[in-house]
Amino acid sequence: MDGRDAPAPAGVTIYEVAQRAGVSIATVSRALRGTGPVADATREKVMRAVEELRFTPSRAGVSLAEGRHAANGIVFPNLSGPYFAEVLIGYEEVASELGRSVVILSTKGRGAVRDLVRELAGRVDGLAVFGSTVPGDVVDELVASGLPLVLISHAGRPGAMTLRSENAAPARALAAHLLGHGHRAFAFLGAPYATGDDVDERWQGVRGVLGGAVEPVATAEYTVEAGYEAALRLLGGRRRPEAVICSDDEVALGAILAAEHLGLPVPHEVALTGWDDIMAARHARPALTTVRQPMRELGAQAARALDRLIAGGRAEPGHRTLDTELIIRGSCGPHPPGRSLS
Structure with missing residues (x-):
């Protein structure tokens, strides 16, 4: 493999470029920015050093060389x-x-x-x-x-x-709480897009408690509109879940609107939960059970x-x-007797 095609060494700095080229870091800065007087021969030495070291100017060193901060x-x-x-x-x-x-x-x-x-x-x-x-x-x-x-x-x-923010532990606590209400058929609305992202961690936590009793249901986006459209299909189908765990509060608010459109009172016909604790979650009717994260x-x-x-x-x-907190409200029904909130 040509050495120029190899990954850049970690941590190469503007100082090393300057040393290789035999010039000051300020000269390297001017050559990279294309500002200020730099002789052609000097610019050529700088660019050769950049290529040999496979240096990517991040502006951190360039800004430091000029004694100021960029964005x-x-x-x-x-x-x-x-x-x-x-x-x-x-x-x-x-x-x-x-x-x-x-x-x-x-x-x-x-x-x-x-x-x-x-x-x-x-x-x-x-x-x-x-x-x-x-x-x-x-x-x-x-x-x-x-x-x-x-x-x-x-x-x-x-x-x-x-x-x-923490996802797995509160997802498990949320799933256990819903089991405490007696629910046995679940859907996770807003299925994960990427392995290891926040929503995937929530899904893994929920599935770890509920196993095959929970079905992942995708939404086009994590928005109220996408939650509404997906929930209409889910709740209007033959195999309606007893509880819907939503990937975030916006999806959950859309699901509440879909349940209302279908004449399904929340939480009496279907329990719903969200994630994030945005302001609208607190003022929804019913108020949304969710996981509060420090956004x-x-x-x-x-x-x-x-x-x-x-x-x-x-x-x-x-x-x-960062720590998160399970917040129990009315959208999943009264708190089961004798059970902890977390």
């Missing part, structure tokens, strides 16, 4: 809906406190996601990526480039800082973690899981 980048699959809004608010609030601007990339409806992410990575100090939004091979490239990187709502990954804190923690990685350069990556 942080954050990649979301979608910017609509209260969940993403809360995570983004938490992220931006902390980034602002730290004196960093934020460049946001939403991949929904966009082509050439790989190229868009690579382009964004080349003009920011560090990058936060939500869930499985970015293909795994591109994440591997980003890790290998030495770019400060935080993966949000993502399983632990070697070489990257990862952060997510805004998730974004805030991601911004702090990315700032530490940028400041520390080669800080050791790790994984952190």
Whole structure:
């Protein structure tokens, strides 16, 4: 294999490029940006060093060389809906406190996601990526480039800082709670899209308790509209489940609307639960049993973690899981006598 086709060594920095080229880091910065006076011969030496070291400029070293901070980048699959809004608010609030601007990339409806992410990575100090939004091979490239990187709502990954909320334990507690009501036929509405993502962890937790009594039912998206359409088909069918565990609150709110449309009182004819505890879940009729996760804190923690990685350069990556809480409300019926809420 040609050495130029090999993955970039992890942790190559702008300092090493400067040393290889025999110039200052400020000169490397100007050559990479295409700004300021750089002789052709010097630029050629810099670009040769970049190629030989397989260096990907992340802006972290480039900005440091110029004595200033550029922006942080954050990649979301979608910017609509209260969940993403809360995570983004938490992220931006902390980034602002730290004196960093934020460049946001939403991949929904966009082509050439790989190229868009690579382009964004080349003009920011560090990058936060939500869930499985970015293909795994591109994440591997980003890790290998030495770019400060935080993966949000993502399983632990070697070489990257990862952060997510707890899913498996509260999913098991929720399933056990529904069994305590006497339900025996279940559906999980909003089947997982990607192995190891948040919804998949919820599904695995629920299935670990309910086994073959729970059926996965896909939705087109994690939205009220998609939940409504899928629940209409599910609840209008011959094998109507006694309880529907929804992947998130928006899907659950859509399911409540579908049950109402079909004349099925909740929870008397069908029990329903959600996940996230968005504000609308508390004001639904009936109020929605759900799992509360710290959405805004998730974004805030991601911004702090990315700032530490940028400041520390080669800080050791790790994984952190934030606590969640099972919230029992009226959509799954009265609490069974003698049973704990969690």
